[in-house]
Amino acid sequence: MTPAVSIVMPSLFDPALFEKALPRLLEDLARRGSGDEVLVVDDTGEDRIAPWMDEHYPSVRVFARKKNGGFAKALFDGIREAKHDFVFCMNPDILVHGGFLEPLLDALEDPSIHSAVPRILLHGDEDTIESVTEIRVRSGLGEVGQPGLEGRADEFREGVRPVAYGIGGAFLLRRQEFLEEGGCDPIFEPFYWEDVDLGWRAWRAGRRVLYVPSSVVEHHHRGTIKKRVRENFVRAMIEKNRLLFQWKYLDTEEEIAEHVAALYRYAIDAWLSDEREELVWVALALDQVEAVRKSRAGLPPAVRNWRAIRKETSQKSD
């Protein structure tokens, strides 16, 4: 019998997503019979989910945050409240396939494995796999690469492989370890890149993150947050965090020099080309330089440097 798992699901309350995701999830957990739990974290700050859940899915636990805090805080609270040692972090727009947990739990039997991510099919399409990830650098600026979305899905249908991080919408980790690390780094608030940071931090500390294709889930992306704020703001947060991520982890002289030059070029080009957005992204990141400095100072000594992690998580074709 496999260990019990807590499914932690932060939510801003979208009943339609629950209606779609929960029946399949609960069915599979019932099949497992391992005493798994589903814990929904109500991040509305208004305790709106519990009454609805009592009515529709009374077996689902709800933890209501007193104040909206964003994905990272909600995830942290949820994992802290979880009963079991293994936690599957799951967004409400994820639909699980039967038996999705067992392969992930198998992967985490190896203590060097920090977390495991299933084969995530974007919109259920077998040819678009989100969860094979790497960090690429173009002209001194880093970005997430997802080759499974670039026509190479065939390469990733089988075979466990290292990836840069486990996508925050669906991955398995150890509760205690997560809490001891302090959860997600708050510099990435309000959203995006927290999961990249978690994975990269693990790699840097000598751990590994695995992609387990025999575990399958679907991601029916709804863009919940984009319905609340303008898309350019969401993009600004993503781009800000992209820069912060590099500022937190860049550690080789050559790459630092390349990155600093790239930043100047980026800003000058934006100015000369009247590209306001790019300047805003840099300015937002610059607001957090001191926070990054603290975060960077709090990192343990690196087992792997930036270049080594990139090399180990590179998804070059075989």
Place this chain on the structure above:
Amino acid sequence: MRVCLVSHGFPPFERTGVENYTAALARELAAAGHSVEVFAPRHAPEWPNLAMRRDERDGYGITWLATNHPPANQEEALDLPGVGGRFGAFLDRERPELVHFQHLIKLGTGLVTEAEQRRIPTIYTAHDYYPVCHRFTLIRPDMERCTTIGSPELCARCDLGLSFLNKQEGLGDYQLGVLPGQLGPERQGALEKLLAGDPEPAGFSKEELDAFIERRASLDAKRMEAYRRFDLILSPTRFLAERLTEGGIDADRIELLTYGAETELLENVAQSKRDGEAPLRVGYLGGLSKHKGVHLLLDAFERLNAPCELSIWGDSSDKNYVSELRARAEGLGVKWKGPYRRSELPSCLAEIDVVAVPSIWVENFPFVIREALAAGRPVIASDVGALPESVRHEVDGLLFPVGDATQLAQAIERIATEEGLLERLVAARPHIKSITDQAAELGDLYRKLVASVDAESSEDLPDSLVEPLARYKTLDGLPLRELFRDVMSRMGKVRGLLEERERPEREPPPAVALASGSKAKVLLQDLKRERDWLRGSIESNTQALDALEERVAWREEELFQRREEVEWLRQTVEDTKRGIESLGEENTWLKGLVAGKSQGIQQLHEEIRWLKDSLISYERDIVWYQEKRRVLEGSSETLAQENQALRVSLQQESARLRSGLRTLSRLVDDALRVREEPLEPNAPDRPQECEESPEIPSLEDLCRIILTRNEQLRGLLDELSERRRNMAEVEDRARRPLARLWLAPTGLGRRIASWSYRKGRKAQQQAEDEGSR
């Protein structure tokens, strides 16, 4: 607050009222702590069309937009192509929180759309009637004031009136209209009729007028739709506000706000001091366009009976009018001052005692009145439009009936001669709001408007997003240059963060950054190449265009000829149709004729046959006549003999008769005597009845017989002569060679002979019948 002022022109390139006012307002708003950017078009042929260049002055920025291509038509004039997009780029770069429009002409309604799309609140200050009159002035092309607002039909007549003026020559700048007398009676009459709705005397059709009405309705609707989108419209006068409301702008969105004047410039203008002997110094300052009525001021000056001086400052694009004014003014001894700089205004006002505003259009809120009053110069103004809102009659100025030069002269004379009037008017002048005061008023308005728009657009956000979004909005709202400065000034922190130890020998990051390849540099190079290519392309296109134009001209000529040919062919076709119709008729007629001819030929054939038969008969007749001749000749001889015998017989008979008569006479005498004697022996003259002897004819009978015989004889002789003639004729014809050729051997000849014969016979018969009768 970041404020954008939009104006249709700006000093130093445009220097009339609104442009100067906008410059002063920009300066004052900047002085009040606002971040001010002016957006203004400019004709700058040295720049590419629609290029933007930025200057800074007096604490504010000006972005010039090169508008080198005039609008091709009225649609383009309403929304100049490309200008809206450039204004959008300007807004994205400068990120004003509010746009205050001073005018839309030379720019277009697209600017309002761009601001609206970015959710930037907008204010429009109405300086004239453009929102409700596409001619700005409510003046018709005949310089009459229009009193009907919102009528596409009347507005279209003005359009057509301008088209009419376009065709006339020697009018100078006639865009606002022509004064009576400029056109001459006939053309003036045509213009008047056109403006009254009868386009034909001006050379336009009713259909053209209808088309103009349709287009004007569409254009006016589009323009009004843009003006309705302003969040707030400011009007300096009630008169203008009422006209805007009449035109369809919601009265709730119109607010009255008078202009401020640059009073600080004018505070030090010396008060005018006249002694009783000195002439009154009257001045006109402003545009020298017809609707400003300067010609009226000269009319009045001619009629003055008081010592006055008149000085005229200003200029306009209406060079004909200006030169006429100048010639006339100089002839009247008026001081012609010409154009003046803004900075010269105080010295201009210092030279005069009174300012005249003789406008013949419905003036709104002339800046010169505020400036004159601020400098302590009363104003004499027409009582038209909103002028009574600026000049209080008998309080701080005098009003006169618009267009009345005599009344204007009287008003000037009153101030010149009425003791204490000038001083009283000066003393009662109102406090003139300064441009500084108005900037403060506008600042309050701006804040209220921006706050109301922000309140409307506040989003229902999760708490975790409130702070990041606010920061994002702050940065996103900065002008691009400020944002860039901010980023560049803080970039060193990243270097400090990542480079944990100093490396003084390293190149400065910007140098490394740009040396290692800049996107902007690549783009610039690409653009240069593209520009060169475009230049080449334009050159070849120009050549191609020239060739095409030539070809088009040739084609047009060809087309013209073809049209003429087509017209000719059309005419020919019609003629041919008509010809075919008449040929058809003729054909029918000919068919009838042919049928008739056939009958005739048939008849001729029959006649020929008949003639042949007749000829045979005639031949026989000739033979008969010859025979007859012989007979007649014989008869003639016989008759001659008989005649002779008769004469002899007659002589014998006569002799016998005479003898018998004598015997008879004797017998009678004897008988009478015998018989009378027994009866009446005394009546010897009484006739005796005698019994006629049956054997002896009477003398009368004998004479009658002789005469009858003689007549018969003569008839026979005549007939003989006739027959001789006929025979001679027939012989003569028969002797003719052609007749012989034709007649003798042919049936026709025979027929003719027969016919002649019969005819002769018939005549002969008739003669015989008559003879016998």
